[in-house]
Amino acid sequence: xxxxxxxxxxxxxxYIDRDVTPEELVEVESRLKTEPExxxxxxxxxxxxxxxxxxxxxxxLEQLRALEKALPPVEMEAPVVRMYKNPMVWLATxxxxxxxxxxxxxxxxxxxxxxxxxxxxxxxNVFEPTQRGENxxxxxxxxxxxxxxxxxxxxxxxxxxxxxxxxxxxxxxxLGNSNMMLNRVDEAKNNFLTLIxxxxxxxxxxxxxxxxxxxxxxxxxxxxxIWEELGDPKITYSNKAxxxxxxxx
Amino acid sequence: MQVMDKTEMTDSxxxxxxxxxxxxxxxxxxxxxxxxxxxWIRRFSRCDHDDATEYYQATxxxxxxxxxxxxxxxxxxxxxxxLFGIGKNLVLHEHRRSQxxxxxxxxxHVQMHLADTQQELLSEENDLSLVxxxxxxxxxxxxxxxxxxxxxxxSMEEISAELGYKNPETxxxxxxxxxxxxxxxxxxxxxxxxxx
Numbered sequence: 001x002x003x004x005x006x007x008x009x010x011x012x013x014x015y016i017d018r019d020v021t022p023e024e025l026v027e028v029e030s031r032l033k034t035e036p037e038x039x040x041x042x043x044x045x046x047x048x049x050x051x052x053x054x055x056x057x058x059x060x061l062e063q064l065r066a067l068e069k070a071l072p073p074v075e076m077e078a079p080v081v082r083m084y085k086n087p088m089v090w091l092a093t094x095x096x097x098x099x100x101x102x103x104x105x106x107x108x109x110x111x112x113x114x115x116x117x118x119x120x121x122x123x124x125n126v127f128e129p130t131q132r133g134e135n136x137x138x139x140x141x142x143x144x145x146x147x148x149x150x151x152x153x154x155x156x157x158x159x160x161x162x163x164x165x166x167x168x169x170x171x172x173x174x175l176g177n178s179n180m181m182l183n184r185v186d187e188a189k190n191n192f193l194t195l196i197x198x199x200x201x202x203x204x205x206x207x208x209x210x211x212x213x214x215x216x217x218x219x220x221x222x223x224x225x226i227w228e229e230l231g232d233p234k235i236t237y238s239n240k241a242x243x244x245x246x247x248x249x
Numbered sequence: 250m251q252v253m254d255k256t257e258m259t260d261s262x263x264x265x266x267x268x269x270x271x272x273x274x275x276x277x278x279x280x281x282x283x284x285x286x287x288x289w290i291r292r293f294s295r296c297d298h299d300d301a302t303e304y305y306q307a308t309x310x311x312x313x314x315x316x317x318x319x320x321x322x323x324x325x326x327x328x329x330x331x332l333f334g335i336g337k338n339l340v341l342h343e344h345r346r347s348q349x350x351x352x353x354x355x356x357x358h359v360q361m362h363l364a365d366t367q368q369e370l371l372s373e374e375n376d377l378s379l380v381x382x383x384x385x386x387x388x389x390x391x392x393x394x395x396x397x398x399x400x401x402x403x404s405m406e407e408i409s410a411e412l413g414y415k416n417p418e419t420x421x422x423x424x425x426x427x428x429x430x431x432x433x434x435x436x437x438x439x440x441x442x443x444x445x
Contacts, residue, residue: 013428044432050363051380051435052399053318057310057359058381060275064306067276074287074298126293127337169341201344204295236295 012041016049092181115247116216119240122177123205127170144174152178169199176209180216189213204230208237211244220248260328267316270401279309282332289333294340300353304343307358308335314362318402376435383434391427398424 014020015028031038096117130145143158159175162168176191192210196203211226223244230241255277258266266274286308287301294304312332315321324331339358360377384392390412397403397411405417405424414420 009429010425013425044436045428047376048380048428048431048435049399051377052384052395052431053314054360054363054377055381055384056396056400057314057363058356060313061306061310061355061359063272063276064279064309067279068302068306071280071283074284076288076291076298124292126289129289201341203344 008038008041012038012045015042016045112215112218112220115244116212119215119244120180120209120212122181123173123209125174127174143171147174147178150181152181156182156184167194167198169195169201172199173202173205173209176206180209180213185213185216189217204235204237208240211241215244224248260324263328264316264321264324267313268322275309275313278312278328278332279305282329285329286332286336290336290340293337294343296353303353303355304336304339304358307339307355308332310355310359311335311362314359317400379438380431380435383431383438387427387431387434390423391430394420394424395427395431 011020011024011028014024020028028038032042099113099117125144125148128141128144130141130148139158140162143155143162146152146155146158156175156178159171159178162171163175172191172195176188176195179185179188179191189210192206192213195206196210207226207230211223211230214220214223214226227241227245230237231245232238235241255263255266255273263274263278267278283305286305287298290296290304291298291301294300296304309332312321312335321331326334342358342361343353360375363377364375384395387395394408394412397408398405403411405420408414408424409417409420412420414423
């Protein structure tokens with residue numbers, strides 16, 4: 001092997017290790033733009049360090065899998081519905097249920113409000129759960145805590161402020177749910193539509209709640225269109241969506 | 250010396266135990282948060298138990314990597330919040346990449362964590378998998394030396410002392426030769442897996 005090739009190998013290795021002198025850095029970067037041979041060499045070296053780390057981590061993953069096999073199975077906990085900590089939410093929920101019951105007695109068939117009341121429950125804050133005894137001082141943590149406590153008015157205001165700084169799918173989902181709890185259906189629709197159009201994450205959840213907004217505002221056709229999509233058995237909401245499709249037939 | 254009971258350790262003490270390379274530290278962390286994490290991620294991602302376990306294993310491995318490469322030397326939050334934060338990112342990545350019918354694979358998320366660009370991971374047999382297979386065959390001293398340098402991020406002085414080289418310069422020369430050997434092994438395998 002020629003001395004030049006050996007020098008280049010050493011230089012490229014030092015470059016990927018970020019161990020070059022300022023002069024060597026200028027040399028490598030300018031030559032990488034013009035010399036295909038050096039580019040090829042660089043491409044061949046550049047993933048080796050990550051591959052070595054991956055090798056070690058794969059071994060660690062195997063150890064964890066062996067450990068998992070030796071442990072007792074994880075029991076699924078019953079979900080905790082935190083909103084009921086707030087007595088106002090109890091009252092609001094009781095009122096909704098009472099209205100649903102009266103509607104059931106008075107009208108034959110299922111009304112939109114009835115179906116809505118049967119199917120809507122606010123999405124739990126599984127994103128940044130408040131720790132027991134945690135003192136929430138920052139805006140974000142407070143917003144999540146307000147949501148958990150059923151203070152949707154404050155939660156919505158704070159989620160709105162957070163969104164003004166940066167759009168995030170979780171915040172949009174919980175803001176939409178807060179707006180639904182506050183009966184601001186049009187605002188909730190906008191939240192879910194933004195979530196669907198701007199993010200891939202939480203897509204099914206956004207579609208489910210959007211369909212309930214349409215139901216609430218009397219637009220059954222749009223709601224049905226979404227339930228047909230969510231009715232695919234691979235999707236988590238398929239049972240609920242198919243049941244609603246049956247109910248509105 | 251009295252050995253400290255792990256159940257009484259603070260998060261920082263647990264972190265230091267993992268940093269020290271004691272494998273019981275990572276196993277303890279795994280068991281400590283397993284039930285809570287798996288229950289949480291099943292609700293968060295609406296996935297089944299197998300997928301939840303894959304997420305958890307990927308989370309623990311990524312946590313381990315961050316500890317070992319020095320990215321996580323001190324916790325800014327509780328260890329539980331840190332692990333759940335990793336999990337949240339994994340779920341968001343998974344939702345962006347796949348149809349919901351795809352099963353979660355911990356290896357994919359570990360590769361995502363390591364790769365510079367997602368483009369590099371498009372093929373099943375990508376560079377990371379290829380290097381991983383070749384590195385398995387490289388043998389010592391190269392295996393040990395490269396792992397100490399690239400995973401444990403040890404200096405040439407430390408490697409030289411640990412592996413008994415005459416001086417750091419000798420260890421550095423050996424490392425250069427080992428990298429060249431690994432590169433040749435990988436390039437020797439590549440034509441069999443890449444069709445252009």
